[in-house]
Amino acid sequence: MAALSLYMLLSLFLFLRGLGIGSGSSNVVFTGMLFYAQVALTELSLGIANQLYPGYLIALNLLISTILLILTFRRYRDNIPDARADFKNAISAVKEIMRWENAGIFIVALFVFIWMAAALRFLPPRGIDDLFYHLPPIYESILQHKLVTLNINEGATMYPFLFPFNAELLFLWAAIFQHSQRSVDMVQFAAAIYAVAVIYALGRELGLNRRTAFFSSTLFLFAPVVLAQSGTTYVDIITNTCYLAGLFGALKYARSGDIRYLYLAGAAVGLMSGMKFNMIILGLALQLFIFLRPKTAYLNARRLSLYLFLCILLSSYWYVRNFILFGSPLYPLGAHINSTGILTISGGVGAAFFKDLLLKAKLLFVNDIGLGSLHGGYGILYWGAAFPSWIYCMWKSFRARQFTVLFFWLQGIIGILMLFAIPYDDFDFVPRYSLFAVGLGFLAFGKALTLFHDNRYKLLTLKASAIGLSMLAVIHLSNSICPVFDVDEAAADYINGTLRSPYKYLSKARWDLPSLATAWDALDYLTKDNSHPLYCYAAIYRSVLWLSPVYGSNLQNRVWNLMEQDAPDVPDAFLYHFSAQEDTLYLKKKIPIEDIATNPDYTLINQTSKTVLFIRKDYFNRENNKTLLASYYLKAYPASVEIAKRQKFESGIPIIAIPYFAGGLVYLQISGMLNNDVHSVLLGFEDRYVRNTKWPLVYTFINPLSGYRPLKVAEVATAEGPVAIYKNIRETQ
Amino acid sequence: MGEKEKLLLFIVIILSLGLQLYFNGMTYVNALDNFVRIWKEILRLLVFLAH
Numbered sequence: 001m002a003a004l005s006l007y008m009l010l011s012l013f014l015f016l017r018g019l020g021i022g023s024g025s026s027n028v029v030f031t032g033m034l035f036y037a038q039v040a041l042t043e044l045s046l047g048i049a050n051q052l053y054p055g056y057l058i059a060l061n062l063l064i065s066t067i068l069l070i071l072t073f074r075r076y077r078d079n080i081p082d083a084r085a086d087f088k089n090a091i092s093a094v095k096e097i098m099r100w101e102n103a104g105i106f107i108v109a110l111f112v113f114i115w116m117a118a119a120l121r122f123l124p125p126r127g128i129d130d131l132f133y134h135l136p137p138i139y140e141s142i143l144q145h146k147l148v149t150l151n152i153n154e155g156a157t158m159y160p161f162l163f164p165f166n167a168e169l170l171f172l173w174a175a176i177f178q179h180s181q182r183s184v185d186m187v188q189f190a191a192a193i194y195a196v197a198v199i200y201a202l203g204r205e206l207g208l209n210r211r212t213a214f215f216s217s218t219l220f221l222f223a224p225v226v227l228a229q230s231g232t233t234y235v236d237i238i239t240n241t242c243y244l245a246g247l248f249g250a251l252k253y254a255r256s257g258d259i260r261y262l263y264l265a266g267a268a269v270g271l272m273s274g275m276k277f278n279m280i281i282l283g284l285a286l287q288l289f290i291f292l293r294p295k296t297a298y299l300n301a302r303r304l305s306l307y308l309f310l311c312i313l314l315s316s317y318w319y320v321r322n323f324i325l326f327g328s329p330l331y332p333l334g335a336h337i338n339s340t341g342i343l344t345i346s347g348g349v350g351a352a353f354f355k356d357l358l359l360k361a362k363l364l365f366v367n368d369i370g371l372g373s374l375h376g377g378y379g380i381l382y383w384g385a386a387f388p389s390w391i392y393c394m395w396k397s398f399r400a401r402q403f404t405v406l407f408f409w410l411q412g413i414i415g416i417l418m419l420f421a422i423p424y425d426d427f428d429f430v431p432r433y434s435l436f437a438v439g440l441g442f443l444a445f446g447k448a449l450t451l452f453h454d455n456r457y458k459l460l461t462l463k464a465s466a467i468g469l470s471m472l473a474v475i476h477l478s479n480s481i482c483p484v485f486d487v488d489e490a491a492a493d494y495i496n497g498t499l500r501s502p503y504k505y506l507s508k509a510r511w512d513l514p515s516l517a518t519a520w521d522a523l524d525y526l527t528k529d530n531s532h533p534l535y536c537y538a539a540i541y542r543s544v545l546w547l548s549p550v551y552g553s554n555l556q557n558r559v560w561n562l563m564e565q566d567a568p569d570v571p572d573a574f575l576y577h578f579s580a581q582e583d584t585l586y587l588k589k590k591i592p593i594e595d596i597a598t599n600p601d602y603t604l605i606n607q608t609s610k611t612v613l614f615i616r617k618d619y620f621n622r623e624n625n626k627t628l629l630a631s632y633y634l635k636a637y638p639a640s641v642e643i644a645k646r647q648k649f650e651s652g653i654p655i656i657a658i659p660y661f662a663g664g665l666v667y668l669q670i671s672g673m674l675n676n677d678v679h680s681v682l683l684g685f686e687d688r689y690v691r692n693t694k695w696p697l698v699y700t701f702i703n704p705l706s707g708y709r710p711l712k713v714a715e716v717a718t719a720e721g722p723v724a725i726y727k728n729i730r731e732t733q
Numbered sequence: 734m735g736e737k738e739k740l741l742l743f744i745v746i747i748l749s750l751g752l753q754l755y756f757n758g759m760t761y762v763n764a765l766d767n768f769v770r771i772w773k774e775i776l777r778l779l780v781f782l783a784h
């Protein structure tokens with residue numbers, strides 16, 4: 001993937017150089033947008049044609065990039081500057097940039113790069129919405145080799161599956177070649193770095209020198225919400241970066257009249273409109289730049305058509321799909337508004353309305369709402385320095401009657417208004433929607449810094465504060481609960497050679513993630529060497545319908561409930577997750593847990609207070625899988641293995657135990673140290689489990705069996721108190 | 734641009750930063766223990782990889 005991406009980027013970069021597009025930074029913005037457009041269009045084309053195979057995707061993109069290279073060297077060769085001149089230019093740029101404050105910010109960035117690399121290596125995708133609806137349709141598309149729309153008739157719960165998915169196509173790009181979900185988390189981080197390049201280009205366009213443009217643009221990377229979201233497969237960094245690139249194109253067009261920049265804006269508007277419905281509003285706002293263009297820039301019908309064509313080409317698939325399937329291109333937007341109240345002002349009219357606005361303003365400025373999660377937290381530096389600078393920049397451009405620049409700064413108002421339109425109850429989830437305002441803010445901070453170039457101490461104070469507060473934001477990442485960035489346990493396991501599945505490391509995450517992760521960890525580890533998929537049935541309650549981890553790290557499993565065809569009649573594995581407050585969602589078919597817990601064809605792998613995982617017993621007939629099961633219990637339940645080793649059982653008598661005790665016993669059985677059949681059974685289901693057997697003698701833990709005469713043979717000390725082991729002797733009828 | 738205007742902007746930024754530190758500063762500082770714990774292991778990992 002990396003080599004192909006680099007080849008595509010290089011061919012686009014040289015092609016754009018051949019076309020003579022602007023400065024180096026403009027070229028980088030164009031290259032990024034066109035790369036993204038190429039990825040999206042090739043995936044869409046192959047996906048629509050049901051030919052979404054990695055080989056075809058590689059071949060198609062190689063073909064396009066090679067044609068571009070041939071075209072560049074045949075027709076535009078003379079336009080490409082000498083490589084030595086480019087190199088010299090780059091060196092002088094680095095010399096100009098590498099001053100003390102940028103060196104400081106570079107050191108802070110080093111912490112981020114190392115941490116993100118470790119998180120990418122050791123932690124799985126671990127947001128909330130990404131596990132629910134961003135990733136499963138992408139994985140299904142990879143596995144079914146076509147663009148899959150998960151249209152499950154379960155009402156509002158399933159609406160998000162029908163949102164536009166342009167941003168998710170980048171996750172598909174990261175996952176399809178390695179057939180793995182291990183790389184998907186790097187996409188948003190890459191987008192954040194691209195965002196820095198776009199903000200840098202904007203800074204240069206607004207007259208900042210390289211040194212200040214680099215400094216102020218890099219600060220975007222250290223906004224707490226950007227840091228937190230960089231490790232997830234949410235899409236807000238991608239969508240907002242697209243918007244910033246579109247803003248760059250629109251501003252350049254409005255100031256220079258160069259039509260190529262309008263096309264760049266068109267590509268960005270098309271891509272972002274195909275990501276989220278709310279991006280249409282921002283896309284429409286960008287159209288106003290067209291009217292601000294110089295009078296000499298004549299916009300004829302052909303040019304306008306090409307611009308509109310780009311907008312439509314890159315966004316239309318999702319809208320056409322929804323129109324064909326549901327009769328409305330914006331489906332499920334209307335239904336979604338009715339069902340959740342999103343995009344409504346909760347305060348009503350009059351005084352309540354203003355009270356609502358003030359409360360929201362307080363939440364943003366005083367509480368920095370969402371801080372410590374991927375939902376929000378613009379950071380101390382943004383609210384303390386960038387936000388006042390942004391207001392100053394608006395006022396200054398208004399006073400100087402620079403209306404194009406004023407309109408540019410005013411885009412931030414649209415971002416904030418978008419936030420205020422969200423009901424109060426949902427407010428702590430939304431600051432991420434307007435991330436571009438953070439970028440604009442830091443740009444404004446860069447403009448403010450230039451005012452103090454003649455006052456060394458003020459400049460030093462502001463720059464040193466920015467570096468210090470950026471480092472503080474990086475430190476704060478260690479307290480993030482959604483997603484977690486705790487890699488210490490995984491790093492220690494790596495050093496000790498005890499690394500298991502990445503899902504193991506969600507034990508410190510919030511909500512139901514730790515409970516579910518126990519099952520995901522086992523499922524992923526036990527199926528990691530599978531050449532054939534394991535079909536897993538998942539019954540989970542609505543609020544936490546997180547299905548993407550079921551696919552496994554290498555997409556080695558299938559979610560039985562999401563398969564429309566080719567699914568076996570009976571699943572291989574069952575994952576149940578219950579809540580006392582909410583009904584369980586049984587997608588496709590209701591298979592109650594009682595049916596599986598009493599079915600001797602399935603073995604209980606593990607359970608927590610809310611989550612249970614069963615796998616077919618015959619899956620472990622294969623020697624490799626049996627060894628993995630023993631290895632899993634040895635690593636996951638070492639205390640259980642120790643307890644099991646201390647017990648004495650008469651040979652040949654079946655043992656029924658809950659996983660905490662069964663883990664160690666299964667390990668001993670597989671290792672040949674125990675001559676008993678061990679049955680891992682859900683607590684309370686022992687009687688029903690043995691009902692159809694004719695075992696004269698059975699060992700059980702905690703509960704004696706009814707219909708048997710119990711003989712207490714041992715007692716095991718546990719943290720929760722002593723646990724009795726019974727030898728149950730069948731009573732003769 | 735007038736010196737008074739620049740000074741005013743500087744004061745607003747410093748005051749605003751101060752207010753932000755007052756409101757949320759401890760939230761950041763409280764993360765220091767976790768940061769040290771995580772980075773101890775990351776550094777151990779880097780040393781391990783370097784060998």
